[in-house]
Amino acid sequence: MHGNDPLGIAVIGTGRMGADHVRRIDRVISGARVAAVADTDAERAKAVAAGIDGCTVHTDPAAAMAPPGVDAVLIASPGPAHEAALLAAFERDLPVLCEKPLTPDAASALRVVEAEQELGHRRVQVGFMRRYDAEYVRLKKLLETGQLGRPLMLHNRHRNVASSPFFTSSMLITDSVSHEVDVTRWLLGQEITAVTVHAPGSSPGAPDGLRDPQFVVLETDGGALSDVEIFVNCGFGYQVQAEIVCERGTARVGDDHHLVANVAGRWGGTITQDWTERFDQAYDDELRAWVDTTCRGEVGGPSTWDGYAAAAVCEAGVRALEEGGRVAVELAEKPALYG
Amino acid sequence: MHGNDPLGIAVIGTGRMGADHVRRIDRVISGARVAAVADTDAERAKAVAAGIDGCTVHTDPAAAMAPPGVDAVLIASPGPAHEAALLAAFERDLPVLCEKPLTPDAASALRVVEAEQELGHRRVQVGFMRRYDAEYVRLKKLLETGQLGRPLMLHNRHRNVASSPFFTSSMLITDSVSHEVDVTRWLLGQEITAVTVHAPGSSPGAPDGLRDPQFVVLETDGGALSDVEIFVNCGFGYQVQAEIVCERGTARVGDDHHLVANVAGRWGGTITQDWTERFDQAYDDELRAWVDTTCRGEVGGPSTWDGYAAAAVCEAGVRALEEGGRVAVELAEKPALYG
Amino acid sequence: MHGNDPLGIAVIGTGRMGADHVRRIDRVISGARVAAVADTDAERAKAVAAGIDGCTVHTDPAAAMAPPGVDAVLIASPGPAHEAALLAAFERDLPVLCEKPLTPDAASALRVVEAEQELGHRRVQVGFMRRYDAEYVRLKKLLETGQLGRPLMLHNRHRNVASSPFFTSSMLITDSVSHEVDVTRWLLGQEITAVTVHAPGSSPGAPDGLRDPQFVVLETDGGALSDVEIFVNCGFGYQVQAEIVCERGTARVGDDHHLVANVAGRWGGTITQDWTERFDQAYDDELRAWVDTTCRGEVGGPSTWDGYAAAAVCEAGVRALEEGGRVAVELAEKPALYG
Amino acid sequence: MHGNDPLGIAVIGTGRMGADHVRRIDRVISGARVAAVADTDAERAKAVAAGIDGCTVHTDPAAAMAPPGVDAVLIASPGPAHEAALLAAFERDLPVLCEKPLTPDAASALRVVEAEQELGHRRVQVGFMRRYDAEYVRLKKLLETGQLGRPLMLHNRHRNVASSPFFTSSMLITDSVSHEVDVTRWLLGQEITAVTVHAPGSSPGAPDGLRDPQFVVLETDGGALSDVEIFVNCGFGYQVQAEIVCERGTARVGDDHHLVANVAGRWGGTITQDWTERFDQAYDDELRAWVDTTCRGEVGGPSTWDGYAAAAVCEAGVRALEEGGRVAVELAEKPALYG
Structure with missing residues (x-):
């Protein structure tokens, strides 16, 4: 420069x-x-x-x-x-x-x-x-004030209208849940130590053979839980929400309720249909x-370490999906470079 | 007994x-x-x-x-x-x-x-x-704590799906706004001293000749304002809402958001269609x-005094609607019986 | 009579x-x-x-x-x-x-x-x-209309300000989650087949030795999942919420947002502190x-069958809490008397 | 260029x-x-x-x-x-x-x-x-779809934490309400024809002699009403809200509820304190x-015409504040240049 x-x-x-x-x-x-x-x-x-x-x-x-x-x-x-x-x-x-x-x-x-x-x-x-979304940043800042106390659980929702034709069951984890993997590590400042994937019966709205939705439970080295509903063919909209439960309170982002209308017997608004609209x-x-x-x-x-950790957690997640049960995450030792 | x-x-x-x-x-x-x-x-x-x-x-x-x-x-x-x-x-x-x-x-x-x-x-x-609705009672109690300070303004919404066939323009005031007249007197603990009625162009959804909606501004002897949107052919539902504005804060009741659904690209819920449902x-x-x-x-x-005061205010309101401008309310002296 | x-x-x-x-x-x-x-x-x-x-x-x-x-x-x-x-x-x-x-x-x-x-x-x-709470009844009716499609997941939150002194870790399941066990069976019209309990590190606000909060995942014979956050020493209020995720939409009850106030730099309201207030x-x-x-x-x-089924599920839940992992629920055959 | x-x-x-x-x-x-x-x-x-x-x-x-x-x-x-x-x-x-x-x-x-x-x-x-705020743009687009029908009323709230020391009673109109004057003209596509200012007793939180809050009612040549609560010493936050009431429905923007927290017996969030934060x-x-x-x-x-029209309306508003009653707005003829 x-x-x-x-x-x-x-x-x-x-x-x-x-x-x-x-x-x-x-x-x-x-x-x-x-x-x-x-x-x-x-x-x-x-x-x-x-x-x-x-x-x-x-x-x-x-x-x-x-x-x-x-x-x-x-x-x-x-x-x-x-x-x-x-x-x-x-x-x-x-x-x-x-x-x-x-x-x-x-x-x-x-x-x-x-x-x-x-x-x-x-x-x-x-x-x-x-990490650059205004609402997640607000949530992070609220946690840092300490007024909610120590985080115990994080409930995440991640919904897409429909998945691409080439989407596979493991990509729900590697492509989608990977965001919540990073959000969990970043918000809590903790590493993820194990993954369990609960897969309910698939939605009739999902392509044949795709395990969609899935429900992923992440455990951290700080003793916290982070659960993720990932549902990539929910049909109704794009929603990304997070509710953190701490020892003295909870906080939630992602309601996306910017315009409230009353019309034809209903109150409410439209749901964002696309990540470009939500996260532009x-x-x-x-x-x-x-x-x-x-x-x-x-x-x-x-x-780079964050990228590596996410990859390692997602790999464990795919194994948990395929083999059932809880799969431990094994990370290499963290180099001093990444503090 | x-x-x-x-x-x-x-x-x-x-x-x-x-x-x-x-x-x-x-x-x-x-x-x-x-x-x-x-x-x-x-x-x-x-x-x-x-x-x-x-x-x-x-x-x-x-x-x-x-x-x-x-x-x-x-x-x-x-x-x-x-x-x-x-x-x-x-x-x-x-x-x-x-x-x-x-x-x-x-x-x-x-x-x-x-x-x-x-x-x-x-x-x-x-x-x-x-006065017996749980939300209005909650609002009254909040005011009585004093944490919001002195009330300055009260914004009311009163909407019906459709009016009865025999409804007249003055009945929007005597039959409908009379509720807000009592709510204003009760919440503020003040008498109403003047009424102005602003009538916008009528809704195409209202029967021919009916002045609907109307916008009523009440003044009180405590120097407060209470405005009322009355709209008896709003078409979409029954809504009764009140937002009080005090010197240190505001409070609102009547959102009636009991079930929130996401479906078909929309979030929200249904609106109560009838007062029997809302106020049962x-x-x-x-x-x-x-x-x-x-x-x-x-x-x-x-x-009885409350009933009389409401009648006197509504009478002034009907005159304000018919003659335009601000109409003062003249009350008899309040008997000691009513404290 | x-x-x-x-x-x-x-x-x-x-x-x-x-x-x-x-x-x-x-x-x-x-x-x-x-x-x-x-x-x-x-x-x-x-x-x-x-x-x-x-x-x-x-x-x-x-x-x-x-x-x-x-x-x-x-x-x-x-x-x-x-x-x-x-x-x-x-x-x-x-x-x-x-x-x-x-x-x-x-x-x-x-x-x-x-x-x-x-x-x-x-x-x-x-x-x-x-089953007699107006909001749960509304949710049940919405499901019965079929507009949301088949239920896939149910996310429940159940929070108390503080537990009684004699509360034990297994009572979080038998006394508290038993409500969600019945709600799950009733809303979905399905029997529960397995229970997993994820217990994060306990809250500093919980009495010594109490595993609080817990996160319970129920599986049903219809292939659905129902997860329950139970947190009986959350400190801030009494909250009972349910969000159902279906193939074409979701619906949530329990927000309990009846009065919205703006005061001292904050918007919002008070949280119910007690089940007598919430469910009277x-x-x-x-x-x-x-x-x-x-x-x-x-x-x-x-x-009676519903009472029995809840008891059987809670028993499995307590075993899941104590032994770890997923515990299957074994029910007796359902007598014709219970349809 | x-x-x-x-x-x-x-x-x-x-x-x-x-x-x-x-x-x-x-x-x-x-x-x-x-x-x-x-x-x-x-x-x-x-x-x-x-x-x-x-x-x-x-x-x-x-x-x-x-x-x-x-x-x-x-x-x-x-x-x-x-x-x-x-x-x-x-x-x-x-x-x-x-x-x-x-x-x-x-x-x-x-x-x-x-x-x-x-x-x-x-x-x-x-x-x-x-006109460049995402929520107002959304509201404008919703109106243009025609699904709500013709606009009848617009309810505006405009609140500041505290006014500058040099703020005068007429500046509530010329400096603050001027925004709602433009919003009204732009959203409705109509000119304003008259202004009434209802001034309740001033808030104890306002500097001595300042008429704050004020309640302004604008009439348009399309027969619509637009009311504005302007309160520049509300103490609790910066809020700009608009609710439009049309013949078939209503729509509201400005709730600014991006993060919802439960803590210490309260649900809700913080209120923006400043226009730089709200409108950056x-x-x-x-x-x-x-x-x-x-x-x-x-x-x-x-x-330029929009700038002129706003100036003319605000001038009438200041007269309405000072003299009481309804003041008509007289506009010059609109040059063809401005469509």
Whole structure:
């Protein structure tokens, strides 16, 4: 970064999420510009870069990080491609915002943790964007005041209108519950030690063979419980709610009751149908926070360790779903780098 | 009343409201029985009395009060018949529960006030049943704690699905707003000194010629304002809400949000369609309170004076509607009997 | 019962709950009277009967059922005394309202089921009063419309300010969760097949040694899950909430948000502190329903079988708490008498 | 504007609001930069411009508009200085975002309307930022669907914790209610024709001599009513709420219930204390919308006419407050330029 110049960002992956981040950097967030994009689909990358001054187009992630104007990297490619892109960024010692999951499994995530340790300093912010949602932030702050006392239980609801056609039973855990895994670790400041998955009979509204809904119970090393209803074909809307139960009180976010109407014998309102509507502002704030800390030469937000821990918990969750019963989570020792 | 015997009640008027009170006394409330009924329509009275042990049937209200088992009178006949029935009860010095309005106008109401004064003690509880609704009671108690400070404004909403065919523009005030007139006087403990009626363009959903909705502003001798939205053809439900604004805070009742559902892209619930559903419990409690105080030889609840004051305010309101502008309310001097 | 005479009830047990039922029969509910009371503590029984015309006082439950004016029996003695009182009532073929639990364990409850079978007709209504709470009734009706589709999960919250000094870890299940056991069976119309108890670290607000809160997961023979947060020393209030998740929507009751205030930088209201405040009306309605059906010579409401099933589930729950893991519930075959 | 270059903005006035806009342009919004600032207090202007590349500093507004990099003007100086700044911008035919009020009175506002007419095209967006608040936008969209039918009444609440020391009774109307004046005109798409101000006794919490709260009733040329509770020393929080009542239903925004906590016998949450907290996002969105339309060579949002109409209504409101009774609003004829 050079003086007042905007932060030059290489965006790796230009699918739905990557293209949306390009839009944010180009149109919404001040102080940053898209310096390069990379996608295995060159046409898609070109289309996304069109009209952006000085944005170069690549098919190789490492090549996209090479031009002189690239100051930082945003990884939004599919999960399996994350490890290579992260290591390429580490080679150039570039700051990275890496979309979740850090990598698809605990073993590869641990390799990234180790590579960052060799680098000797934190370079990665993982895209757990719930931490940037105004309501979750409010809940976190309330907990930190101490007025509710020690957290004992966290009840989470995570509902989607309908799942993508390719969604599998284990993806309810790795793709969806992974958010609540991070929320639990972040809100409680505790590691998760075991997972139980209770799967009721599937909804007739779910595709054949999909175990949907599921009910996941997480235990923590602080003696707390966090339960998650995950229901990805609920049909009626997108809802993300959390209620924390502490020794002296409870608190809940996610009611999403912004307009109350009385009409035709009913009171109430419409339900958000999509995460882009519910969390658009959180994505803006996440990106703005990353650009700000990066411009100050700092690294903040969810760390590589957070990405690894989430991967390890989700792996245990998938085993709990498939084998039944309670599955313990085994984490590597936490490096000093992650405090 | 004789020892442990149930209170024998003569019910005057056996229309919808009277029949409902007969049912309450006979089936719901302990400690009371229907001793006599009177209605100008003898067949209707007979039908209501059928199956009630020892209940005599009359067409003359005074005659219904004469049998030896009659300990008290409940007047539920049309408003214009109230004065005569009240005076007949006074002659026998019987306790009375008189449905609202006390009488249809201020002059006749004042005559009842004077007659009760001659009697020398309170005998009448007027049927302003909002005072027995659990939520209004809660609001009253909150005000009495003083934690909100002095009341400055009261915002009322009063909505019905549809009005009866015979409803007139002035009945929005005399039949409907009269409840809020009493609520205002009771919650604030102040008399109303002036009325302004703002009438917006009528709803297409209202019958031709009916001024509906109306917006009534009441001023009190304590310097407070109470505004009332009255909308008797709102189409969507029955809603009665009140929000009081005090110097240090506000409080609201009447949200009626007992069940919250998420379905088909909407959150919320159904709206009560009818006052019997919304206030059934308040009617039970009102009647039970009257039976209890009467059995103890006491008189409580809204007084004849309250009935007179409401009549005087509503009269001023009808003038304000018809003539425009602000109309002052002139009350007679309050007799010591009413504290 | 003889013609129009009120139903004469023998009340067995005159502790807090029994005395309250005596008050309801004597003062609140029409059509019934307290004909006799029984308590091992004769003084307590005498005090409760004082001032009630013709009410006889006993120390032996069976003796209290013998006087000619006794038409029905209400059992409110401690759980271990229920079986003998029920059998005594069966001997006289009297209708019974039996407070929960039917009996303290599944074996004795099954004996009562068998005794009622020998009698050849239902005589018992068990005191699961949630079924008479207006909000739960509304939820049940909504489910019956079918608009939400098939139930998949039920999330329950059950919180008390503080537990009695003698409360034990297993009583959180047998005394408190037993309500949700019945609610689950009743709302879903399904039997419970297994129980898992997740116990987080206990709250510092709970007495030493009490496992509080607990998180109970019930599985049903219809493939549904019902989870229960039970927290009997939550400190802030009495809350009973249920959210049902169906294939096309969800519905929630128990918010208890009747008055909303803005004061001192906070919006909201007070929380009910006690079950008498929250469920007073439900108790009235339960008793009224029992008196009404009994006067018609019918039996309704929760049956002996419901009492037995709850006992069996709670027994399994206590084992799950003590031994860890999932414990299956084994029910006897359901007699035809219970439909 | 030249190709991809950011929009160069001259910010006139660097007080609290102006400085905040400088921050938004510099740090939050993409596609714009602060090219110049002007303030009569040169030191304050210098401090605000510090660290912004290429930002020139002026004491004369017209001088700040002269540099070659200035593409647009944002006026955030005190109201009495607006007219001169607007005319200076018109001379250079620059697009303007003018903070409310357009000017302090109807006569000067009308002069600006006429000057813009001479220019022959719209150049001004007035800073009525409620139109950019997500909840008001949602309410507007709901009205446009037509499902609620024609609007009949609008109930507004506008509460501040405490007023500035220099606040006068008429400023409750010109500074605060002016927002609801615009909201009423915008939501209903109607002009306001008369104003009545009901002033209850002032709150003991208000400074001596300040008429606070006030209750303002606006009538529109479409036959609708809009009432406004304005209470600038309510003590407990900042609340802006609107409930529209239409012929087939109602809708409400502004509950601001984002986090619900149970603690110490109370349920509820904290109330926003400040407009910066409540409307921060609306200000961002307003500025972003202005920059976007301006870069496209267009003008959108509230017009000079809207600014003039608000000034005329507020003038009538102040007369209604001072003289009592209903005061008619006389508007000039609306130029074709404003559709």
